[in-house]
Amino acid sequence: MAQARAHSGLLTMWTYIARNILQRIVTLLIVSIVAHSVIHLAPGEPSQVDPSNPRMKPSDIENIRAAFHLDDPLHLQYAYWIRDLFTGELKSFKDNQPVLPKIWQRFLNSLPLLICATLIIWSLSFPTGIHAAIRRGSVYDRSTTFTAYALISIPGFFLSYIMILWVVDTFNVPVIGMKTFGMEDADLAFRSMDRLWHLVIPSLMSAIGGIAVLSRYVRSQMLEVVGQDYIRTARAKGLSEDTVIYRHALQNALLPFVTMFGFLLPALIGGSVIFEQIFAWPGLGRLGYEAILARDFPVILTINFIAAVLTLAGTLVSDLLYAVVDPRIRLQ
């Protein structure tokens, strides 16, 4: 009997997942169609098709337009795009390079930045947030609250510029790009430390907003949990304050954060456009931005598509995770 229930539970779970994936595929289809139409209807032409270039003969422009299928009806262009995307033959309008390897390369560049920023956000937010919650109303709590709101309000690009100027002026060390230019012939140790250093400032700057938000969130979660009956029970049992806070309270306060892991996925793409631009970081966000400026439709659409896939996957993952860690939530 118990086995059968478990079995049927597993079944409900699988049907739940299957149904969810199906729904998300439909959403994805709609998203991609909308994105495709919006981008093609927006004014502007791919940069290769530049009628003001005196070296371009009208016949050249026609050839390029034909090669890009720019004169076909929109639904056909959409079909061509989907076909090329899934056969891996999609080429950029800007330099005729295959799109997927290009995106993969840029993704690998963005990845260390994202990992480092995430590490900073998560490792710094918890101690600050917890501490503020425990000492609610103290000077520490009030000053972190103030700092957090200040950091949330100040635009990140502004802070980044100030930071760059300060670091450069005070320490005379390079902060722009993925590595110091001209270090190709240096020893491995120096080269890797140089790469690490170049991660520090941009990831810190892109983490600042996250730290401010997340530490506030940790604080309010902790406050909510600390007020619960079972905490009072724990204290009444005579447990040490540390055990009460870090075992009983923290574990329960952590629950909602599980879902946030899901949202990390789409951040892989959109999270750092501004910072990659400011720090001249050749990452994915910058690729997307440059593609928009050059009206490089295949690159824009593919990045958009991948972002949509990751967002949908992210929500699915957090739904599932939540169900796994919180027994109160049941799959229907």
Next chain:
Amino acid sequence: MWLKRLLILIPLLLTAILLQSYFWVPTYETQAKGNPKRLLKYIEASSGDAKILNPILNADSASSSIVGMVFEGLLDLNENLALRGRLATDWTITEQAYLLVDPDAQLPNGKSATAARLERLIQHALDSGSLPELNGVLLHIRQIPSEVRTTTVEVRTPDENDQPKTTSVAVSINVPERVAFMLSRVDQDFFHRLTPIIGEQYGNNFQLDKYIHITDPVDEIVETLVKAQFPSLLSVTEHNPELLFHLRQRVKFHDGQEFNAEDVKFTYDSIMNPRNISPRTSDFEPIKYVEVLDSYTIRMVYKRLYSPAITAWTMGILPEHLLNETAMQAEMDERDLSEATRETFGMRDSQFNRSPIGVGPYRFVEWQGDQFIKLDRNDDYWDGPPEYEQYIVRIIPDLLIQEVEFRTGAIDFYSALPHQVARYREDDTYQNFSSLGFGYVYIGYNNRKPLFANPQVRQAMSMAINVDEIIQYIMYNEAERVTGPFPKVTEWYDESIQPVPYDPDGARALLESLGWKKNADGWLEKDGKIFEFNMVTNSGNPIRKNIMSIAQNAWKKIGIKCNTQYFEWAVFLKDFINTGDFDATVLGWSMGIDPDLFQIWHSSQAGPQQLNFVGYNSPEADDLIVRIRQEYDRDQQRVLTHQLHQVIHDDQPYTFLYAAKGTRILDKKIVIVNREPDGTEQYEKIYPLKSGAIRFYFNKWRKLEHTPAF
């Protein structure tokens, strides 16, 4: 509680790991830390990527700076901006002059002209000393018998749909006898000097119709058009300057092939090949033919007097063996191009432009689009290899990032903006060099408009403007006043000419003497019309915008009403400048090293789309401009340019404002390295030439580990 400790330990550890990396990174002062090779790299930034790395095709500054390192010309400019031999060891300029025998002309001695008679008379005059200026100049005289030439003339006529159509018409020319003269130097007044023998009127009544016949059947319109071109087919006098180059031997291209005269001829042929659409054609079009005398001697014969043509040979020389017909065929086969592409395939499409090979001090290594271009030292460079092992241009569009990278030592050179100059000048962490550029900024008046037709009015307009104020407040004193059309750093500029003084009262008095009286509203008025006009410039240039405001205000003070407008650059050119449909404008010119001002100031260049858009028209200036471009003697040219400078200054077709200074900031550890014969090195501080240039000794530059003390 372990969790508590962990929560504190992790962030501390993370921070420590991240921050310790700081101690490994090179700073401006310690650029060689863990990376000694950094001292042998010169890294520069460019705002834009290069477009095409080919000396005959490039037109943008990023490409030019790379091309200048990879390629080398026959000549270049020395410390005093005079020509110096590079791939040419030396060169001579001589002239062949031709005089047509006009049988209808009567010589001063009453006889009719024949070639034999002219030769005898001139030789006699030379021998008897009555032509002293030609002594030693006129080397040889000979007769050329009459001949028949056939050629085709192209004319453009509208076809039935009003589209331009090109028709080729065959013509036959019965060239009469001629006398040829060999001159040891170019002399634009040579035929003038022969007047005592051939007479003032010689050739004035030469009837071209008698000698040129159209051989194709044509209609009347075409006939008129062809006849209009007759003077260019046959002229009574002809100057053919000749340029003879002796080339340097045992110079090798980066691929090991030896450089010779065929490469020079090939470079010329490529420029003139219409398929290549070279932007350099105007400098090489005056060449009649190029003749290879042997592997290391080459002669260029010019159709007419045109002195800027010599400076044109500073352009880099292409390797013939990599770009000739065979090489292009091989490239097309290798790239497996379609028939249609082969039809139009030219030098512009060749991969050579992305991986060039020349004879210059650096050879091309790598080009990462929008990131960097890398060159390596050419160890076989004929003038000795440069000190730097690598020359790298990084593409950094953002000026702030350029500056930030410069201050951390990741690039070696930065061009300061006017407002930053004062800060850098006080900062002795870097070395800085300020010098005037080759450009100037001006207010141009449309000389065709009745309002500005009188030079005195333009004089008064200039007197009303306080240029020093503009220099002080808009340019942060990073500019100098100019008084005329030549770059102030060249010898063509006459330093003795004083700028128009700032004198609003004088301006008002001058205008009053011309009939402009103040009316009740305070505006100047003449014949019932107030002194009012529109001034235009392009948007997006704050400096020009500010100059307009200052000028507008200055004129308002003396009663002149000026309305200002800004237009987007393309619109501004199309609707105002190219059509000449404006009253006044603020603009700037960037000049070259040549004293040739034909395009900007000659009255024939005032049509639509041409550069004399202010419609300046002075017969005196026209004459000087033509004489300057026909003069081959530098001292003579200087005399003429100073005269032209004065003429244009007196006419004030522009209010000449200022020439901006450029300030270049350089890493202080970069020095000039002088190698002594005994192998030791002597360091010398980098110093600017008279023209302000600092890169002249670039091949001797190197970066030291620590800032040297001088």
